[in-house]
Amino acid sequence: MNRRVRRWFFLICACAIFGLFVSAVRQMPTFGHYRGPYGDILNRETVYERHITDVVTAVNFDWRGIDTLGEESILFLSVIGTLVLLRKPSSEVNDSHDENDTADKRKGREIPLPSAATRVATLGLVGPLVVFGLYIVAHGHLTPGGGFQGGVILATAPLLVYLAGDLKSFKRIANHETVQIGEALGLLGFLILGLPGMIRGGAYLRNVLPLGTSGHVFSGGMIAPINVCTGVAVSAGLVAVTYVFLEHTLETRLRGRR
Amino acid sequence: MLVLQATILIFVAITATAVVFTRQPVRQVVGLSFYGIILGLLFFILQAPDVALSQITIGAVALPLMFMLSLAKIRRDAEERKRREESEHRREAA
Amino acid sequence: MNPLVPLPLLIPLAAAFLLGLLNKRCPRWFADSIAILAASATGVVSLILMHESALRPIVYWYGAWTPRSGIALGVDFYVDPFSAGLAAFVCLLALASFIFSLHYFDSVGNLFHVLMLGFIAAMCGFSLSGDLFNLFVYFELMSVAAFALCGYKTEEPSTQQGAINFAVLNTIGAFLALLGLGMFYARTGALNLAQIGRTLGHDSGVLVVTSFVFVMCGLLVKAAAFPFHFWLADAHAVAPTPVCVLFSGIMVELGVYAVARVYWSLMDGALAPHRSALTGVLLVVGTMTALLGACMCFAQRHIKRLLAFSTISHTGLLIIGFALLKPGALAGAALYLIGHGAAKGALFLVAGILLHRCGSIDEAHLYGRGRKMPWTGAVFVLGGFGLVGLIPFGTFAGEHAIEFIAERNHQGWLDIVFFLAVTITAAAVFRVYARVFLGRGTRLSSGARLKTVDERRETSGPHNHVPAVMFLPAFALGLLAIAAGCIPGETHAVLTAACAFADHAGYQARVLEGAFLPIQAVASEHAPLLSSVLRSLGATLAAIALAVFAISPAWDRGRIYSRPFARSMAFIRRLHSGRVGDYVAYFAFGVAAIGIALAFLIAS
Incomplete structure (x- = not known):
């Protein structure tokens, strides 16, 4: 098919799908009206059942915790997949290191050194960002947020270090091995946290910890520890992917700096 | 409230269309990030702060970041390949 | 609750995380043994579950959130002989792949094992899950692992192209399924399959039909049904051989299984008066495919x-088996799935051995080079017989059951479809056997080496013999393809399980009320065996004849004269352009055609 035929063919089919979709949407409940009992029950029951104040977190880590395990595995496998797909072909391992002139330099582009303003701003942000990320992770069961969101925020901290031009520190923080261990440990932690419920005769991921008082940091039973594991896994996973992408650039730049 | 929702929805439509019709990848990624923030706002206005937070962290930060990194890598790989081809060419010529 | 149920998901996941943790710090043999151990343990657990659920399906609620007053709160795994059997089959094929790959390419810090184990966990979860969203999660997990495994040999651009086609098409399919899932949620406010089914009742409005079409098309992408199948050949051609075994043997089939599961648990009440419409549409899809x-x-x-x-x-053919929407045909499809999966696994492993020995996978290039490997060749022929459905094979039992139901429902023309499909595919296999392992027949012009044949060897070490760890899994799978059809009492057991599988109301009662509903034994009707045997023998002979004809000089002469045939073949080949944009256009066409046809048929 050439481009034009393909475009028209696709457009006609897409219009047909869209027509079907629109006629289907017209039968949906009107905007802002919720029909099912599921959400109502969860809204009503969660605070009594789990002593936590954020129902969404309870859905993610308790009512439907097994979904979250699956989703984290998706993240884990994506990271592993990226590592596999971006690995250096065995033929290039040796000859890629002898390049004294990087592509950047050769084209007359100097390796950009961040300005003092950037350095101050970014490095100054690292501390608050880490605290904020930890806060989001630790208060997942009390306020909006949780391991996923907090994990991403935490993962941006090393990136700020990179932006500040402190490549050595970035390399030290985001070192492959350490990060991967962190990710796998976070996931293993999640998986293991589900086991006691199974051993004590209930089912996998059943709560075994005391529930505490709702509104306190130590409440909600296993939701908080699972949240922390998720935060570790997510932040580590994201850092790992970023590092793989930046690794090559990093190597050449670090050599150039010396 | 309804006015606010309608406004945001229109903004979502505009930014989404803009992302689709941007042909240059890097600009598209920036647009995508902007679109992510607008979408986060929409969720926030629809009283889903949890989802909004996820949307902003993932849709506005992590996803564009991945795209940016991939684009950078593709560009660097292309440059490297070109350089290698050139050097081979030079070697052959010599 | 039965503590074994989550294990088919947890064991491989735990093993994957563990190997991810150890990564390069553990030696290759350790990773191998962990992987093999995990796969076998999962397989054993699944077999036990299959046995335990034979009389009464097991419903397992994660977090012990059992339904309250008939409303599902958590996520459940629904174990019946079908789902547990599929999980066991996944593990079996995975075991064969792991053993085969003992001798295989140098793994990158054992990450290959991590991906494979994640893939196994995803497929086990996918077959066991009883929740629509949970199903989607495993769909995604499976896809992510599969993309990475498919692009594993990153050195070649063709590999990346194949993997990208695979990823793009499957991701679009997943988005469509997610859209349909969201629409189901908007309509019913539930995610549990049984719950959605109960809330839908007999509503077959446009919303319900469209949601179902979206979910079904998303799953059919995985099942490689026409016109969503284009990614499959590109992906298989480039994926490492042990991965192909899992792709072809079970992953694709799981797509059909999921459509069947979603239909029977969720849509059967709504579509019961319109079954013939769905049957019609799916029969067209299946036949074309x-x-x-x-x-x-x-x-x-x-x-x-x-x-x-x-x-x-x-x-x-599997889709046809499901499309008849009868428990008998479903049982046939299940038997067919096992028989075909084992045979195809054996064939792929032989292809892997050829690649190992001869460094090529091109029929022309390999001419006569398999002559020193008679036993490997024998396994290849065994696989060919499995494809054609010769009498003791599992495929025969399945085909027999499906055709019986088809004839009873006045769909006798399906016999012809079956005959053509199995004959032609088996003939292709026999043709390759004759050229490669016997060195007979015309040579293909090997001068122009195919573009796709720049395969590198996937193995290291000496290539002058076939190692036992490569041959034995292939041989075992070949034997399994036979065994799948000769276990006494098997047909009856599968039929009983299929009847329970297709029991829409019973499924809801079991899941939502925890009702104690033992599976009712079904009196199996004895289909006339003789005609099926004759047909199977006929198909085998026809396949051999076609293969002989294809390698004879007459074929080359004849091909020039039969212009219309050559022209239509050229057209079909042009469709498989390898360009992902085209594939997406076909995808849109498929969704639109299936959706409009179904909506129209149901509305009228």
């Missing part, structure tokens, strides 16, 4: 591509 796959299969000389198209063809 079967015939197109068969034609393309015969036209290939890249052996992996050939086998991949044969998988498409046989998946089409």
Whole structure:
């Protein structure tokens, strides 16, 4: 098919799908009206059942915790997949290191050194960002947020270090091995946290910890520890992917700096 | 409230269309990030702060970041390949 | 609750995380043994579950959130002989792949094992899950692992192209399924399959039908049904051989299984008066898939591509088995799935051995080079017989059951579809056997080496013999393909399980009320065996004849004269352009056609 035929063919089919979709949407409940009992029950029951104040977190880590395990595995496998797909072909391992002139330099582009303003701003942000990320992770069961969101925020901290031009520190923080261990440990932690419920005769991921008082940091039973594991896994996973992408650039730049 | 929702929805439509019709990848990624923030706002206005937070962290930060990194890598790989081809060419010529 | 139920998901996941944790710090043999151990343990657990659920399906609620007053709160795994059996079959094929790959390419810090184990966990979870969103999660997990495994040999641009086609098409399918899932949620406010089914009742409005079409099309992308099948051949041609075994043997088939599961648990109440509409649409899809796959299969000389198209063809037959919407045909499809999966696994492993020994996978290039490997060749022929459905094979039992139901429902023409599909695909396999392992027949012009044949060896070490760890899994799978059809009492047990599978109201009662509903034993009707035997023998002979004809000089002479045939083949080949934009356009066409046809048929 050439481009034009393909475009028209696709457009006609897409219009047909869209027509079907629109006629289907017209039968949906009107905007802002919720029909099912599921959400109502969860809204009503969660605070009594789990002593936590954020129902969404309870859905993610308790009512439907097994979904979250699956989703984290998706993240884990994506990271592993990226590592596999971006690995250096065995033929290039040796000859890629002898390049004294990087592509950047050769084209007359100097390796950009961040300005003092950037350095101050970014490095100054690292501390608050880490605290904020930890806060989001630790208060997942009390306020909006949780391991996923907090994990991403935490993962941006090393990136700020990179932006500040402190490549050595970035390399030290985001070192492959350490990060991967962190990710796998976070996931293993999640998986293991589900086991006691199974051993004590209930089912996998059943709560075994005391529930505490709702509104306190130590409440909600296993939701908080699972949240922390998720935060570790997510932040580590994201850092790992970023590092793989930046690794090559990093190597050449670090050599150039010396 | 309804006015606010309608406004945001229109903004979502505009930014989404803009992302689709941007042909240059890097600009598209920036647009995508902007679109992510607008979408986060929409969720926030629809009283889903949890989802909004996820949307902003993932849709506005992590996803564009991945795209940016991939684009950078593709560009660097292309440059490297070109350089290698050139050097081979030079070697052959010599 | 039965503590074994979550294990088919947890064991491989735990093993994957563990190997991810150890990564390069553990030696290769350790990773191998962990992987093999995990796969066998999961397989054993699944077999036990299959046995335990034979009398009464097990419903397992994660977090012990059992339904309250008939409303599901958590996520459940629904274990019946079908789902547990599929999980066991996944593990079996995975075990064969792991053993085969003992001798295989140098793994990158054992990450290959991590991906494979994640893939196994995803497929086990996918077969066991009883929740629509949970199903989607495993769908995604499976896809992510599969993309990475498919692009594993990153050195070649063709590999990346194949993996990208695979990823793009499957991701679009997943988005569509997610959209349909959201629409179901908007309509019913539930995610549990049984719960949605109960809330829908007999509503067959446009919303419900469209949601179902979206979910179904998303799953059919995985099942490689026409016109969503285009990614499959590209992906198989480039994926490492042990991965192909899992792709072809079970992953694709799981797509059909999921459609069946979603239909029977969720839509059967709504669509019960309109079954003939769904049957009609799916029969067209299945027939097209079967015939197109068969034609393309015969036209290939890249052996992996050939086998991949044969998988498409046989998946089409599976779709036909489901499309009849009868428990009997469903039982047949289940038998067919096992028989075909084992045979196809054996064939792919032989292809892997050829690649190992001869460093090529091109039929022309390999001419006569398999003559020193008579036993390997024997396994290849065994696989061919499995494809054609010769009498003791599992495929025969399945085909027999499906055709019986088809004839009873006045769909006798399906016999012809079956006959053509199995004959042509098997003939292609026999043709390859004759050329490669016997060194007989005309030579293909090997001067122009195929573009796709720049395969590198996937193995290290000496290549002058076939190592036992490569041959034995292939041989075992070949034997399994036979065994799948000769276990006494098997047909009856499968039929009983299929009746429970297709029991819409019973499923809801079991899941939502925890009702103690033992599976009712069904009196199996004895189909006339003789005609089926004759048909199977006929198909085998026809396949051999076609293969002999294809390697005779007459074929080359004849091909020039039959212009219309050549022209239509050229057209079909042009459709498989390898450009992902085209594939997406076909995808849109498929969704639109299926959706409009179904909506129209149901509304009228």
